[in-house]
Amino acid sequence: MGRQHVSHDEIAAFAQDKVNLPKDKADEYRAQARRLREKLDGYLDEHPDFTLKKMLLSGSLAKGTALRSLNDIDVACYVSGADAPDDVQALLNYLAERLRKAFPNFSPDQVQPQTYSVTVSFRGTGLDVDVVPILYNGDPQWYGNLVSQDDGSFLKTSIPLHLDFAAKRRRAQEKHFAQVVRLVKFWARRMKQERDGFRFKSFMIEMILAKICDDGLDFSDYPEALQHFFTYIARTNFRQRIVFSDYYPIASVGTFSDTVQIIDPVNATNNVAHLYTTKNADAIVEAALEAGDAIDAALAAPTKQLTVGYWQKVFGSSFQA
Numbered sequence: 029m030g031r032q033h034v035s036h037d038e039i040a041a042f043a044q045d046k047v048n049l050p051k052d053k054a055d056e057y058r059a060q061a062r063r064l065r066e067k068l069d070g071y072l073d074e075h076p077d078f079t080l081k082k083m084l085l086s087g088s089l090a091k092g093t094a095l096r097s098l099n100d101i102d103v104a105c106y107v108s109g110a111d112a113p114d115d116v117q118a119l120l121n122y123l124a125e126r127l128r129k130a131f132p133n134f135s136p137d138q139v140q141p142q143t144y145s146v147t148v149s150f151r152g153t154g155l156d157v158d159v160v161p162i163l164y165n166g167d168p169q170w171y172g173n174l175v176s177q178d179d180g181s182f183l184k185t186s187i188p189l190h191l192d193f194a195a196k197r198r199r200a201q202e203k204h205f206a207q208v209v210r211l212v213k214f215w216a217r218r219m220k221q222e223r224d225g226f227r228f229k230s231f232m233i234e235m236i237l238a239k240i241c242d243d244g245l246d247f248s249d250y251p252e253a254l255q256h257f258f259t260y261i262a263r264t265n266f267r268q269r270i271v272f273s274d275y276y277p278i279a280s281v282g283t284f285s286d287t288v289q290i291i292d293p294v295n296a297t298n299n300v301a302h303l304y305t306t307k308n309a310d311a312i313v314e315a316a317l318e319a320g321d322a323i324d325a326a327l328a329a330p331t332k333q334l335t336v337g338y339w340q341k342v343f344g345s346s347f348q349a
């Protein structure tokens with residue numbers, strides 16, 4: 029049967045070869061972000077009143093969930109709220125101007141405001157660093173108003189607490205939690221490429237898997253963990269509210285009218301999925317049903333060729349075993 033032809037080990041090998049960002053690359057990009065942060069720290073030592081307070085690697089590189097296709101380095105920058113403009117476009121121009129000041133060895137054109145972030149480009153090697161502003165008023169847990177990369181709105185949240193939340197799940201199922209996150213992100217990326225209007229934010233995928241992890245699923249068998257993820261979406265029709273009690277009591281969460289409800293684990297009033305329409309949700313459910321069926325078929329297929337064919341429905345033609 030199919031499991032003889034493609035088992036956990038083949039999925040793990042595929043992840044290593046085609047899905048994951050290789051460790052030497054991840055180390056290189058993290059070092060690149062660290063150098064930038066240290067440069068700002070150095071400037072702050074000389075100019076303690078400077079309004080950029082801290083830079084922090086955020087996103088998938090910080091969480092160990094980056095894909096091979098990673099194309100920029102996410103860095104959050106805490107901007108002292110008292111002095112900064114609160115209009116997003118003006119804030120980005122302000123952030124760019126301050127970054128140019130703190131990094132005088134970069135030419136001004138290497139620091140460019142984009143729609144919702146500021147890009148710092150390096151000459152020669154490395155990736156661009158995408159700096160996202162967070163309006164900050166000195167909160168000890170680093171809560172601040174993050175500029176949403178989806179629509180430019182301000183979201184009250186704490187990146188360090190998100191990293192802490194993710195690290196807890198990563199420790200609960202060492203290696204395997206992060207690996208299953210990357211495999212599902214790889215699937216979602218392919219769906220986005222192939223299906224018009226398909227969206228499925230990485231942070232949402234991570235929260236769903238965190239819930240499944242907290243419910244006790246063992247992630248060490250990848251075909252099974254993947255199947256569980258797709259079944260969860262199909263079974264709930266992606267309309268079951270997801271909440272966590274790490275940082276606030278579940279009873280304190282109010283009601284939301286949004287179709288998809290995945291509540292920010294560090295802010296009970298922030299629905300991470302609030303932009304997802306019924307149509308977006310239905311497209312995810314349909315894709316999850318198809319992926320789940322393909323995995324069922326793969327696990328039962330009589331020949332290697334058929335088994336690989338079913339896995340390719342999930343991961344595309346780069347899947348070979």
Ligand SMILES: Nc1ncnc2c1ncn2[C@@H]1O[C@H](COP(=O)(O)OP(=O)(O)OP(=O)(O)O)[C@@H](O)[C@H]1O
Nearest residue numbers: 086087088094095183185187190229230231292300
């Ligand atoms: N709606 C949101 N509310 C609160 N925080 C958010 C929201 N969206 C993103 N974030 C923060 O930004 C980080 C990056 O989110 P994103 O969805 O880009 O995932 P990623 O892990 O960087 O994946 P990718 O590899 O796709 O870039 C999250 O870990 C979270 O801290």
Ligand SMILES: [Mg+2]
Nearest residue numbers: 086087088102
């Ligand atoms: Mg990212």
